[in-house]
Amino acid sequence: MTKDLLGRHRAVLPDWLALYYEDPLEITHGEGRYVWDAEGTRYLDFFGGILTTMTAHALPEVTKAVSEQAGRILHSSTLYLNRPMVELAERIAQLSGIPDARVFFTTSGTEANDTALMLATTYRRSNTILAMRNSYHGRSFSAVGITGNRGWSPTSLSPLQTLYVHGGVRTRGPYASLSDDDFIAACVEDLKDLLGHTRPPAALIAEPIQGVGGFTSPPDGLYAAFREVLAEHGILWIADEVQTGWGRTGEHFWGWQAHARSGPPDIVTFAKGIGNGMSIGGVVARGEIMNCLDANSISTFGGTQITMAAGLANLAHLLEHDLQGNARRVGGLLIERLRAVAAQTPGVREVRGRGLMIGIELVKPGTDEADPQAASAVLEAARAGGLLIGKGGGHNTSALRLAPPLSLTVAEAEEGAAILESALRSIH
Numbered sequence: 001m002t003k004d005l006l007g008r009h010r011a012v013l014p015d016w017l018a019l020y021y022e023d024p025l026e027i028t029h030g031e032g033r034y035v036w037d038a039e040g041t042r043y044l045d046f047f048g049g050i051l052t053t054m055t056a057h058a059l060p061e062v063t064k065a066v067s068e069q070a071g072r073i074l075h076s077s078t079l080y081l082n083r084p085m086v087e088l089a090e091r092i093a094q095l096s097g098i099p100d101a102r103v104f105f106t107t108s109g110t111e112a113n114d115t116a117l118m119l120a121t122t123y124r125r126s127n128t129i130l131a132m133r134n135s136y137h138g139r140s141f142s143a144v145g146i147t148g149n150r151g152w153s154p155t156s157l158s159p160l161q162t163l164y165v166h167g168g169v170r171t172r173g174p175y176a177s178l179s180d181d182d183f184i185a186a187c188v189e190d191l192k193d194l195l196g197h198t199r200p201p202a203a204l205i206a207e208p209i210q211g212v213g214g215f216t217s218p219p220d221g222l223y224a225a226f227r228e229v230l231a232e233h234g235i236l237w238i239a240d241e242v243q244t245g246w247g248r249t250g251e252h253f254w255g256w257q258a259h260a261r262s263g264p265p266d267i268v269t270f271a272k273g274i275g276n277g278m279s280i281g282g283v284v285a286r287g288e289i290m291n292c293l294d295a296n297s298i299s300t301f302g303g304t305q306i307t308m309a310a311g312l313a314n315l316a317h318l319l320e321h322d323l324q325g326n327a328r329r330v331g332g333l334l335i336e337r338l339r340a341v342a343a344q345t346p347g348v349r350e351v352r353g354r355g356l357m358i359g360i361e362l363v364k365p366g367t368d369e370a371d372p373q374a375a376s377a378v379l380e381a382a383r384a385g386g387l388l389i390g391k392g393g394g395h396n397t398s399a400l401r402l403a404p405p406l407s408l409t410v411a412e413a414e415e416g417a418a419i420l421e422s423a424l425r426s427i428h
């Protein structure tokens with residue numbers, strides 16, 4: 001049945017629509033941290049539906065909230081007052097740390113970033129944007145224009161002028177050998193140099209930890225140091241928290257808090273995990289910035305009741321069960337366990353990350369050369385062992401990405417680590 005579906009998929013969907021595995025999976029249901037395919041095989045899910053299943057698959061509170069809301073009304077447009085949207089906006093505004101925070105809901109991370117760009121360019125009257133090398137911000141016309149890797153956005157002819165800043169990738173090249181402080185100093189010098197001969201940019205957009213880029217994490221304080229320079233020029237800081245928000249990084253609720261010396265960003269964008277699989281994205285900005293758009297506008301599906309009901313139930317569960325704390329504890333153990341495996345496994349250059357956002361960089365054994373074939377082979381081997389993981393990192397995707405639901409237990413972390421250990425060992 002799945003084979004037949006693959007043929008139909010290929011006949012009707014775009015060639016560029018990415019699909020994992022030589023023999024792609026058809027996932028039919030999930031529970032907790034596990035999913036099942038159409039043949040009834042069970043997998044431990046260390047990718048959480050690409051970081052969308054933030055708490056757990058089939059979380060009873062979310063299922064109940066969605067079905068109750070569906071029984072009342074799915075959507076009535078935000079042209080009418082919408083109680084769940086106001087309630088979720090209030091919660092997010094309060095959690096954002098942004099003064100006088102306003103929240104605009106979209107249906108995806110891409111659309112959230114588009115809105116942030118529209119706000120920043122309008123507010124600052126500039127269409128120049130600073131973005132990080134190796135970044136990923138989505139697939140709309142403007143989001144591909146600020147994505148710092150052509151492998152993920154091959155045909156961009158964006159209307160924006162984008163300048164790429166150092167600080168996104170550090171795994172190899174001249175920056176790799178620098179200490180954290182020297183790395184930050186070098187990136188700041190690069191930024192200053194860039195600003196010295198360009199039209200005044202509207203904003204810097206950055207993922208606190210690069211997601212698609214392979215879970216590469218800049219040293220703490222990089223964006224605080226950038227911000228001091230940006231502030232001198234009135235340039236806004238947009239934190240793209242699409243992957244890093246909601247406690248995923250364990251230590252902090254938002255990824256930007258690792259850089260917080262100078263307070264919250266001017267604009268935060270979010271999506272992925274907040275709806276636990278329902279399509280919610282959004283932007284938070286202080287009123288002065290959010291209200292700079294002289295428009296009378298809505299997003300037809302942004303803020304619709306059915307998604308907001310899911311978001312409210314999911315967020316309540318996350319906070320009540322301190323899943324951020326769980327991500328810190330279980331993620332910490334998992335990183336430690338994987339570092340021990342890495343030390344004895346050829347071709348594993350680095351295990352990095354925070355909380356339950358863990359990247360494993362693969363190289364050709366005994367060299368410093370990225371090994372995308374190894375990443376694909378480990379993905380297949382892990383699947384054969386009953387574990388789903390992701391990959392990413394640079395256009396040659398040589399990093400494995402682990403981002404299980406934040407409710408992962410210690411036993412499940414151990415189970416996943418054991419499968420991964422044999423998968424890593426099986427390929428050389």
Ligand code: PLP
Nearest residue numbers: 108109110136137138211242243
């Ligand atoms: N920003 C980041 C950091 C992302 O990782 C992604 C998607 O992976 C996006 C934006 C785009 O979000 P979406 O796919 O929901 O449009």
